[in-house]
Amino acid sequence: MxxxxxxxxxxxxxxxxxxxxxxxxxxxxxxxxxxxxxxxxxxxxxxxxxxxxxxxxxxxxxxxxxxxxxxxxxxxxxxxxxxxxxxxxxxxxxxxxxxxxxxxxxxxxxxxxxxxxxxxxxxxxxxxxxxxxxxxxxxxxxxxxxxxxxxxxLRNDQFFFNQLGKYTERADNTARILDVKYHVLLPKDQPVGGGLDYYQWASILRAVSALTSYHWIYRDSLKPWLIADLLILRREMPRSLARCYANISELLTEIAQEYGEQGPSQSAARATYARLANQTMDNIFQRGLHEFLLDFIAENNRLGSRISEQYLS
Amino acid sequence: MRDLRFTATGKRAEAPISVTETPVFFDEMRLSNGKCRDAYGRLDNWMSGIDPEFLLKRQKEAELLFRRIGITFAVYGETTPQERIIPFDVIPRLITAPEWGKLTAGLEQRVRTLNAFLSDIYGPAEVLRAGIVPPDLIYQNPAFRPEAKNIAPPGGVYVPIAGIDVVRVDADTFYVLEDNVRTPSGVSYMLENRETMMRLFPELFENHSIAPVDSYIDRLLATLKSIAPDGSGANPEVVILTPGPLNSAYYEHTFLADKLGVELVEGIDLFVREGFVYMRTTEGPRRVDVIYRRVDDDFMDPLTFRAESVLGVPGLMSAYRAGNVSLANAIGTGIADDKAIYTYMPDFVRFYLGEEPILKNVPTWRCREEDARIHVLENIGDLVVKEVDGSGGYGMLIGPKADEEEIETFRARIRAAPAKYIAQPTLSLSTCPTLANNAIQPRHVDLRPFVLTGSKGISIVPGGLTRVALREGSLVVNSSQGGGTKDTWVLHGG
Incomplete structure (x- = not known):
């Protein structure tokens, strides 16, 4: 096309x-x-x-x-x-x-x-x-x-590129929403900051329509590290970074199969997905949630440029 | 922007249509004695049995359909993002098989002549040596493209797609108003109007024998493939080149690309490398063999024509000259539908084909010729006088509506520069029954049949685009001036 x-x-x-x-x-x-x-x-x-x-x-x-x-x-x-x-x-x-x-x-x-x-x-x-x-x-x-x-x-390249845009944008948005609130999402061993933050956490979930999903997955009251886990690593969650990248890798694989050729976008997407799949929240908090999210946003942008160079120009 | 009365030009020697105080128009359904013409018998019966309210309801449904599908046109200069739809009249226009037979014979002859003229004028130019047409009318004409000289398109086909505008003035006579051989549009309306009519009035299709038009798409694709350059393989890559979504006919471009199953490209999608044209695809460059272009000559290649054009493809002309890509229509076809050249078409038919013209031109006096000039100066109050290179109603005198002062001004202008002026009578366009003011009333119509010319011959789908002037008494069928369209039925076998 x-x-x-x-x-x-x-x-x-x-x-x-x-x-x-x-x-x-x-x-x-x-x-x-x-x-x-x-x-x-x-x-x-x-x-x-x-x-x-x-x-x-x-x-x-x-x-x-x-x-x-x-x-x-x-x-x-x-x-x-x-x-x-x-x-x-x-x-x-x-x-x-x-x-x-x-x-x-x-x-x-x-x-x-x-x-x-x-x-x-x-x-x-x-x-x-x-x-x-x-x-x-x-x-x-x-x-x-x-x-x-x-x-x-039709499930052909037209559809794949369309959906690729959706998930790339979604990953970016989820990461940004988390990043704005990262200071209220504290590691497990930190004392929880009382009632004040509770509504901040709820508002994060509300922004990604995940308030109900949270309860279904964790069957627990709102805990900041679980919120971060839900939105970053849980593949069940449709707006999580892991789910977006599962979809992105899959779509890029479909495109590569249709065209009979792999390229830099495919390897970059797979690498990001693998990192998310093998990641734990403990690790992320140790490195710093803010740093992790900034890295992710930059990586997601780089993938956008790779897709653009490989296919869109 | 076209006014039926005034854009056409014609030739001096043929009998002018008489101009009477109160023009009597030929109605395609009803004779002057009130009787219905045979072709319209069934339709007349059907109409007399139904309430105009019912037709109005159907008309609304049709408009809803059009808007849903997105059959819209943009009006230049309008700032609102909403596109308009062209009003659709639900009462069809009928043409009998014998009428159509004669018309198509005339159209074929006309288009063969147009192609012959273009081959000649961009080749040996025998028509000039024979003294048929003055050289300055060609060489000083902005529509003539010296860049196209000695480039022979495959099969000698300059005009694969023509939309010849004709008007009817009586039971037997069609006049050619304009030969549109640049980038004629409107065929999507022909096809969509038929689709819509079949949905709205299936009962009418059962009791009429109507020739189908939907083979146009297959014929168009075959025509475009037939003019592919040698060596482009069994299945040449055809694309449609559009100026983009802001163009008023953009809907038609997307419609055709969709139906033909070819890519709709813009200039930026194409590039030229080592004499061949390629399009940028997600799988890398793909070679393009035939470009059905809906972009004017001026904008096709910034290296050859207007340098500031961003609609075209730099270097396209080099690929075209090398014979590595075909253009439909060819570069430079505009000289053939130019107003000044139009007046010579009957002579061209005789010169190139050795035949008498089947379709007439609108009679025109060329003021550059002395006896014509005398006639015009004497009868100027009854005529329409136009500048040959004017358009859109500028530099024009409508005799019957002008005052003494204006007439004197034009007399002086004609005397000073006679070659710049032509004159024509006011045409009595035929009328067709049309839904207007909640009733069925006669309205003026024209017709644009589409003529396809491939390397293997000419093909005309039985039908065309009928445009109708919806305002009472108006002769202006243009969609930007309140014109609408009708489905055109060519009756099969009678």
């Missing part, structure tokens, strides 16, 4: 996934910000939402203060912020439009519909209730777009 088309399919999925992640981050933030400070901690929840979305620098170039209104405007509706939810849908649709022949009607419909619908939300009328409705609409739309792809696309 055309490299440009593969590139469009890859980025289309990345943008849809990014919109979905932004909605989850904002949802969790809304939740924690509506608690009394005694439960939510002293930090500004809206500022940490910006950090999770990797948008702090760009935000403070336009705004002085991370108020709810400002952050919502910037992360959800801003046309100037290339990573806002609105911009993500716009970019995804632009990618989709130039690769129409590779998309099924279902995927196009879902994406085009989302783009047309986003206009019906008024950024200036976002009281809490509307805002929550908006966020659930974003999640539904992303689900519909990705679900249409999974249900209707």
């Amino acid at each position: 055309l490299s440009r088309h593969a590139n469009d399919l890859y980025w289309m999925a990345r943008y849809v996934e990014r919109a979905d992640n932004l909605a989850r981050i904002l949802d969790a933030t809304q939740h924690i910000a509506s608690m009394p400070a005694a439960f939510s901690g002293n930090g500004n929840a809206w500022d940490s939402a910006l950090a999770s979305a990797a948008c702090q620098d760009a935000f403070y170039r336009s705004y002085d203060r991370a108020s709810r209104e400002n952050v919502v405007a910037f992360l959800a509706f801003s046309a100037e912020n290339p990573s806002s939810i609105r911009s993500c849908f716009e970019a995804a649709r632009r990618n989709a439009r130039s690769v129409r022949t590779a998309l099924t009607i279902e995927v196009w419909d879902a994406l085009n519909g989302a783009w047309l619908d986003i206009m019906s939300f008024d950024a200036n009328q976002m009281l809490s209730q509307e805002f929550i409705r908006f966020l659930s609409w974003v999640k539904q739309s992303s689900l519909l777009i990705d679900g249409s792809a999974v249900r209707s696309m």
Whole structure:
């Protein structure tokens, strides 16, 4: 297939996934910000939402203060912020439009519909209730777009590149959300910091829709090292780094089989996956969670560049 | 941007259509005595038995279908991200087998002539030596491409895909309004309109014998493969080159690529190495043999034409010149559908084929010729006067609507530079029954049949794109001016 088309399919999925992640981050933030400070901690929840979305620098170039209104405007509706939810849908649709022949009607419909619908939300009328409705609409739309792809696309390189974009973006997002909160995720032998952090932990899980999954897997109350374990190493968890890399390696293997040739992307993805599979939380905490996550984000970016060099240009 | 009355040009010697105070238009369904023409009998019966409300409902369904599929066009200059759909009229236009037979014979003749003219003008240029057409009309024409001189496309086919616009003025006469031989569009509407009609009115297809149009896709693919360069193998790689999603016909480009099963490429997807064209794929470079291009000459190769173009492929012309890639249509075909050249088409038919033209040109007086000029100056109040290199209604005088001062200005202009002007009568376009103002009313139509020419011959799918001027009395069928489309039925065997 055309490299440009593969590139469009890859980025289309990345943008849809990014919109979905932004909605989850904002949802969790809304939740924690509506608690009394005694439960939510002293930090500004809206500022940490910006950090999770990797948008702090760009935000403070336009705004002085991370108020709810400002952050919502910037992360959800801003046309100037290339990573806002609105911009993500716009970019995804632009990618989709130039690769129409590779998309099924279902995927196009879902994406085009989302783009047309986003206009019906008024950024200036976002009281809490509307805002929550908006966020659930974003999640539904992303689900519909990705679900249409999974249900209707042929299992060939077009689909593989599309899904590759989704998991690469997802791995990046999960790692960033963890990194913003790494200071509340303490090693097992550290004394747990009382009730204050509890809601911070819950908000991490909420941001990746894993609150219920956590209980199913651990059958235990929230413990920070288990949260880190869940989101980094547990393959059962759909947004964990290990699961993302299991999927990425698998997709790259499919592509290599279709083309009859392996390349640097395949070996890099397998190496990262193997490291995650053989890792323990004790090791990670010993090395430092923050350092581990920074390394991972850089490695994930390098894989993106390798894929781009090998296939997309 | 085309106004049916004024873009066409024609030739002096043929009888002009009479211009009357209140023009009498030929209606394709109903004779002036109110009787229904035979071809429309069944349709007329069917229509008289149904409520226009029912048709309106079906029309809405059709529009919904179009929007869902994404059959849209972008209007240049509009800032909103929403694309528009072209209004679709649910009442079909009918053409009988004998009418179609005569029309196709004329279209074949026309397209053979266009190819012969292009081979000649980019080759020996005998038509100039024979004095048929003045050399300055060719060599000073911006549509003439000196870069294409002496490049013979495979099989001598310059125009694999033509969309010849014709209008009907009475029961027997079709005029050619325009020969579109650059990058004619609209064929996706022909195909989608039929699909839609078959879904909306299956009962009409049961009681009419309608020639199918869906073989167009196979014929197009066969045509494109037939013009592949020698040595491109049993299954040549065909691609469609689009200017990209911002182009107004982008939907059609994706539609065709999808149906043909070929890649839809943009300039950046292609590159030229050692005289061959390749596309960048996820599996490395792949050689391209035939490019069905929907990009104008000017933008095809920044090394040869406009240097600032990012839509084309640097070095493409070198591969083309070496005969390593075929272009549909060839470079330089624009000279053949140029307004000034159009007026010579009947002469070209006689010159190249030794035949009398089957389809007429719209009668045109060329002011560069003395007797024509005298006629125009005397009758200017009844005529439409146009600059030969003007377009979009600029530099034009509509005699019946102009005041004395404007007429005098144009008289002076024609005297000063007669070669720059041509004049035509106002055409009486035929009308067809159309759903308008909640009723069925006559509206003016034109027709664009699509003519395919491969190395093995010409192929015309029975049908075409009928465009209809939806506003009462309007002769403007253009989609940007409130024009719509209709399905065109060529009746099989009668």
